[in-house]
Amino acid sequence: MTLVEKVKKRERLTQEEGEALYDLDLFVLGELADEIRQERFGKKSYFNINRHINPTNVCADICKFCAYSASRKNPNQYTLSHEQILEIASSSIANGAKELHIVSAHNPNDGVEWYMGAFRKIRAKFPDVHIKSMTAAEIDFITREYGHSYDEVLDMMIENGVDSMPGGGAEIFDEKIREYLCKGKVTSEQWLDIHEKWHNRGKESNATMLFGHVETRAHRIDHMLRLRELQDKTGGFNAFIPLVYQKDNNFLKVQTFPTGQEILKTYAISRILLDNIPHIKAYWATSTINLALIAQEFGADDLDGTIEKESIQSAAGAKSAMGMQLVEFVDMIQSAGFIPVERDSLYNELKIYSREKN
Numbered sequence: 293m294t295l296v297e298k299v300k301k302r303e304r305l306t307q308e309e310g311e312a313l314y315d316l317d318l319f320v321l322g323e324l325a326d327e328i329r330q331e332r333f334g335k336k337s338y339f340n341i342n343r344h345i346n347p348t349n350v351c352a353d354i355c356k357f358c359a360y361s362a363s364r365k366n367p368n369q370y371t372l373s374h375e376q377i378l379e380i381a382s383s384s385i386a387n388g389a390k391e392l393h394i395v396s397a398h399n400p401n402d403g404v405e406w407y408m409g410a411f412r413k414i415r416a417k418f419p420d421v422h423i424k425s426m427t428a429a430e431i432d433f434i435t436r437e438y439g440h441s442y443d444e445v446l447d448m449m450i451e452n453g454v455d456s457m458p459g460g461g462a463e464i465f466d467e468k469i470r471e472y473l474c475k476g477k478v479t480s481e482q483w484l485d486i487h488e489k490w491h492n493r494g495k496e497s498n499a500t501m502l503f504g505h506v507e508t509r510a511h512r513i514d515h516m517l518r519l520r521e522l523q524d525k526t527g528g529f530n531a532f533i534p535l536v537y538q539k540d541n542n543f544l545k546v547q548t549f550p551t552g553q554e555i556l557k558t559y560a561i562s563r564i565l566l567d568n569i570p571h572i573k574a575y576w577a578t579s580t581i582n583l584a585l586i587a588q589e590f591g592a593d594d595l596d597g598t599i600e601k602e603s604i605q606s607a608a609g610a611k612s613a614m615g616m617q618l619v620e621f622v623d624m625i626q627s628a629g630f631i632p633v634e635r636d637s638l639y640n641e642l643k644i645y646s647r648e649k650n
């Protein structure tokens with residue numbers, strides 16, 4: 293049986309077969325991924341109205357690819373107070389945001405209560421907003437810095453109002469590449485362990501992969517397969533998000549941007565390989581909006597959201613600093629031939645936008 297036949301029969305692929313997918317013609321691969329996407333979601337493309345809040349850029353870790361952390365090239369340190377975080381949340385929720393996506397650098401100055409107090413205050417003031425916060429890397433940092441166990445931090449998150457976990461900090465799971473990129477940060481095994489513990493509490497999370505830097509195609513496939521293995525056990529990942537490496541203002545010194553073809557192949561392969569993770573997200577903040585729109589034909593069914601404001605990827609050169617207007621976002625999805633569906637953070641459908649009655 294050929295590889296293409298195997299995919300058409302929906303058989304599971306191995307590491308070697310995953311790597312061989314990259315050798316297929318881009319459009320053959322796209323068609324295979326699109327078939328699977330259409331089987332599950334037709335022409336629907338999901339997004340949510342969210343606000344990214346990055347409360348501090350002060351960081352004790354030193355990831356080579358990072359342009360956001362204030363401990364390296366960025367001299368402009370900031371840490372938001374709870375009042376400032378609440379103010380941002382208030383204005384975003386007044387503008388329609390239903391999810392607050394809160395991700396911080398690893399600030400050694402503020403203690404666990406700075407995190408938990410912020411969640412508690414947001415939850416008290418806005419009982420309905422979805423709080424997506426604390427990457428596995430942040431959780432691991434807190435346990436190292438303040439002497440808590442993973443279980444304690446995860447329980448505190450739930451008690452204080454966190455609904456789901458973002459997928460950040462995964463980078464690339466291969467241990468050698470990881471050691472080169474971000475020595476000292478959460479290990480691959482720990483990242484997976486934290487998500488497993490979260491899923492075992494009945495909670496959902498996202499998973500990411502940072503690609504297009506020093507990793508090989510084989511490392512990407514290995515990364516996806518480690519996620520697939522955990523997902524077989526827990527079923528708690530709701531989306532996989534391949535993040536395209538941004539080259540500005542960091543210490544990695546990789547100055548090339550992966551080609552559009554390589555990015556689209558990676559989306560398509562993730563759709564084919566990750567047969568147990570429902571949503572593949574083309575996060576336009578790192579892929580560019582134009583490529584994210586095309587990615588809808590290569591297996592991606594989710595374009596993240598309007599974002600409103602974003603600091604981490606834009607520090608490294610992404611054009612996402614000011615987010616996007618809802619009308620513009622919906623119009624672009626429709627013009628690309630897809631049906632925009634506003635979702636909540638757990639993929640319940642809130643509004644289907646038809647051309648006639650937006």
Ligand code: SF4
Nearest residue numbers: 351353355358361397
């Ligand atoms: S990627 Fe995160 S943990 Fe690493 S240096 Fe940047 S802010 Fe710190």
